[in-house]
Amino acid sequence: MHGKPRGFDKAIQLIERGVDIPNPWSLDIGDEVDIDRISADGVTIHPGCRIHGAGTVISAGVVLGEEGPVTLQDCRLGPDVRLKAGYFHRAVFLQGASMGLGAHVREGTLLEEQSGGAHTVGLKQTILFPYVTLGSLINFCDVLMAGGTSRKDHSEVGSSYIHFNFTPDGNKTTASLFGDVPRGVMLDQPPIFLGGQGGTVGPVQVGFGTVVGAGSILRDDVREDGLLVLTPPTDGVRRPNTPRRYKRLAPLLEKNVGYLASLIALETWYRTVRRPFFAAQELGDLVLEGALEMLACARAERTKRLAALVATIEPDTAGRRQLVERHVELLAACTPDQVPDALRTPPSVLLDPLATAAAAGTAYTAAVRDLAAPAKEAGTAWLQAIIDDTGARAAALVPDMGLFEAD
Known part of the structure; x- marks a missing residue:
C-alpha cells in the first residue's frame, strides 16, 4: 500500500x-x-x-x-x-x-x-x-x-x-x-x-x-x-544577410529606455497609490510584495537584454562609442532610486481621494474610475514626468545618439 x-x-x-x-x-x-x-x-x-x-x-x-x-x-x-x-x-x-x-x-x-x-x-x-x-x-x-x-x-x-x-x-x-x-x-x-x-x-x-x-x-x-x-503583405526579399547591423539603433534604444522608464513609473504608482488598496485585503501586503518583485524582475530582464545587445555593437560612430563606453551608467540611470525626490510623491489631488476610497473599502478599479478629471490629469502628468526625467538622464549620457529628439 x-x-x-x-x-x-x-x-x-x-x-x-x-x-x-x-x-x-x-x-x-x-x-x-x-x-x-x-x-x-x-x-x-x-x-x-x-x-x-x-x-x-x-x-x-x-x-x-x-x-x-x-x-x-x-x-x-x-x-x-x-x-x-x-x-x-x-x-x-x-x-x-x-x-x-x-x-x-x-x-x-x-x-x-x-x-x-x-x-x-x-x-x-x-x-x-x-x-x-x-x-x-x-x-x-x-x-x-x-x-x-x-x-x-x-x-x-x-x-x-x-x-x-x-x-x-x-x-x-x-x-x-x-x-x-x-x-x-x-x-x-x-x-x-x-x-x-x-x-x-x-x-x-x-x-x-x-x-x-x-x-x-x-x-x-x-x-x-x-x-x-491593416498591414499589406511585404514585398519578397532575397539578399545577403548581415547579422547585427542595427540600422535603427537609436529608435531601438529609445524604446528600451522608454520601457524601463514606464516600469519605474508603474512601480512608483504601486508603492504610493495602490498600497492602501492592498492593505485592505487579507494577505494583500504579501500580494503587493509579489507585484513589486515582478516589476523588479521586469526591469532586470530589460536591463540584461539591453546590456547583451550593447556587447554585440561595433563602436564605429560617435554615438555607438558613447553607448558602448557608458551603457553601464545609462542602465544605472534607469532605476527607481534615480527618481528625484520631487517626483516620488503623487499630487495630493490624486492621492487624497484614492486614500479616502481605500479606507472606505472601495475597490481599486472603482476608485480609479470615479476620480475627477483634474485628479486623473494631475496623475497622468506626474507619471509622465517620471518617464520623461528617466529618458532625459539616459539621453544626456549618450548625446551623440540623439535620443528622444523627435519627441
Missing part, C-alpha cells in the same frame, strides 16, 4: 480550516509551502493540483484546477483568481484575473484586476492592466498592455496572435508597449484590439484605441491614437 502523498497532512489542515479540497489524496503540496499564506475563505483546490514554493500566496475566493491540473510555484494570487489549468511559475495575479486550460505563465508576469486569457496562452515578462483579455493559442511575452474601462470595454488580443520577441541575432531588446502607463492606469482610455491570426514584431509602441485587423503583422509603431491598421 502506498503512503500518503507529499503535503497530505497540509491538505487535511486546509480542509479543517475551510478550504474546499474534494480529493486531498490527489494533491502535491511542497514542504516549503506556508499554509498560513493560503486563505480559508472560499478557496477551492480541485484534484491533481501541485502547489510549491515558499513565496506562494493564495487569497480568498481563489479557484484552482476546474478544467484540469494546475502546477503553481512561487505565485501570488489575489482574491477571486481562477487558474483553470496549466503551469504557473513566479507570476502574480490580482483580483479576478483568470487563465484557461493549457496556460504556460512564467516569471515577470503581472496580471492586474480581471485580466486574463482563454486556453493555451503563453506569457513571460508580461504585464496586463485591468480587463485586458487574451484569446486562445497566443504567445504574448515581453509586453505591457493597457486600455479599456471595464469587462465590457477592454483591450483584446485575438486568438492565434504572436508577439515576436526574439530576433535571428538572438536579441531580445524587443519589449512592446500597447498603450502607456501614465494614461493606462486611469482606466479611462479606449481599448486596443489586435486581430487574430496576426502578430507584432517587437519592439513597437501602439496608441490607445488602435484596431489592428485580423491577419496583420505589425512591424512599426502606431503612436497616434484611434487608428485602424
